[in-house]
Amino acid sequence: MGMMAGLATPDLDVVDETDLRAQPPSSWQTVVWNDPVNLMSYVRHVFRTYFGFDTATAERLMLAVHHDGHAVVARGPREVMEAHTHAMHDFGLWATVRKEPA
Amino acid sequence: MSEQIVVLEISGLEALHLAGIVGQFRDVIADSRRDDDPAVARLLPDAYPDDDDATREFRRLTGDDLLGRRADDAAIVLRTLGMDGGDLDADDDPDATISVALGETEALAWMRTLSAVRLVLATRLGIQSEDDHQPDDPRFGIYDWIGYRLDGLVTALDRR
Secondary structure (H helix, E strand, O other), X not given: OHHHHHHHHHHHHHHHHHHHHHOHHHOEEXXXXXXXXXXXXXXXXXXXXXXXXXXXXXXXXXXXXXXXXXXXXXXXXXXHHHHHHHHHHHOOXXXXXXXXXX | OOOEEXXXXXXXXXXXXXXXXXXXXXXXXXXXXXXXXXXXXOOOOOOOOOXXXXXXXXXXXXXXXXXXXXXXXXXXXXXXXXOOOOXXXXXXXXXXXXXXXXXXXXXXXXXXXXXXXXXXXXXXXXXXXXXXXXXXXXXXXXXXXXXXXXXXHHHHHHOO
């Protein structure tokens, strides 16, 4: 019993470290940028069908691209964000990968 | 043949023009292995604007796939238009309406091709903002017409 109590403190440290290590894999983003060519209806359609967003979410992100110049459409591990970026390029959208800003 | 999900109604003349433009687009893609064409560059955007090495590596891994897809898509559009080989029959009435029935794969190929053709046209026309538009230039008419067709297709697909 005493030993188990003694182990409790290091265990907490391990949990803390695990939390810190869990940060990097999800610290990348796929960003879609505004361009003067792609139609709003098309961008909304791509967001909805590729990412599986509901219509309202796809609309909100499309409008963010249009009005703010860009929108973060996905967050996660770098390889996954690159796969999404590749898919956006396949649809002709101007997408980039970046680290989540600190 | 996948299930038909959308039918496009276009005139014979329009189909002929469209096939001509998509055929030129296919040639631009085919020539891109030799040339440094800014219109093709727009189809392969920089994935890492602040990191040339990462951008180059990303393009090395995805570029051939993206250009190959553009060529495959264009071939599907020409095939479904019935114009992947010879000319349109001279006896056909150019004003008669042609129905182009598309399955899911074909509709996607059409959508991506119309979008990519617009990107290439926009680069050729120097369109850099939504206000860059010259109504007197017939090339802008083609650009708008492709956009009209793309919007109609997207609307039809969204309605399903």
